[in-house]
Amino acid sequence: MNQTLAALVLLLASAATAQTPAVPIAPVQPQTIRQIKPTLYVVEGAGGNSTVWVSDHGFILVDDKIAGAANFDNLVAAIRSVTPLPVRAVFNTHHHFDHVGNNAAFLAAGVPVIGTDALAAALAKTPGAAPPDLVFDHDFSIILDTGRADAHHYRPGHTGDDAIVYFPAVKAVAIGGLAVTGTPTFDYEGGADIGGWIATLDDVLNLDFDTAIPGRGPPMTKADIRAFRDRLATFRGRAQAAVRGGSTKATLMSAIRVDDLGWAWHGAWPAAQVAGLWTEAGGR
Secondary structure, three states, X not given: OEEEEEOOOOOOOOOOOOOOOOOOOOOOOOOEEEEEEOOEEEEEOOOOOEEEEEOOOOEXXXXXXXXXXXXXXXXXXXXXXXXOOOEEEEEOOOOOHHHHOOHHHHHHOOOOEEEEHHHHHHHHOOOOOOOOOEEEOOEEEEXXXXXXXXXXXXXXXXXXXXXXXEEHHHOEEEEEOOOOOOOOOOOHHHOOOHHHHHHHHHHHHOOOOOEEEEOOOOOEEHXXXXXXXXXXXXXXXXXXXXXXXXXXXXOOHHHOOOHHHOOOOOOOOOHHHHHHHHHHOOOO
């Protein structure tokens, strides 16, 4: 479903209405905002990265931190330090609590929250979570005078509901959990699929960008995204080879080398995560 939302005029409230979070509220964490490009910023801390793209009459926000009034207020304060303009919309990149925790506060302020229909379904099953009020299955665009924000859901990857948000005017993409600078997480219980993840990154790499803002960690280059994609492919290939060689769920993780990928040892993976990888790698 292709949808276009043009020239939204909505005000950002300065305080949140307390909501029961999907998970316990973490202690308040500091947040810092830094400029990546002339109209592009990232807010770090208190959960996953939040991307801020400032346009002519407002800004687009991607992901909104861990739940809590203080975290919401600190996010607003960080953004207010670089722009007085109103927020036009909030995008969610995936359903993990550190990226969607303050959806309710933005919705209460009259700000549209946008995510995939799969993300909305996942949050609807989580007590206290606030699903987006605008959903899409593949593509969703917001067009402003100085550029546009294009959200795309290609297929399951890190989770079953990942979306990226592309800002063509500044050649940047908010990539959420689909790329990290450290060890990735494969949320099989949430719909992960490494094969889909690799194919999704292939689609992302076809976009014209030079900067990617990951769910956590510093900005990445297009070459960084390509290298991360290749590490995923190596990991998946090793898992498949291990299963073909007779590895069981109990022995799979010890059979897959990751030190040369720059990833932490994965021997303590939860049983459900191991089972998901074993099945994806061809286990029966």
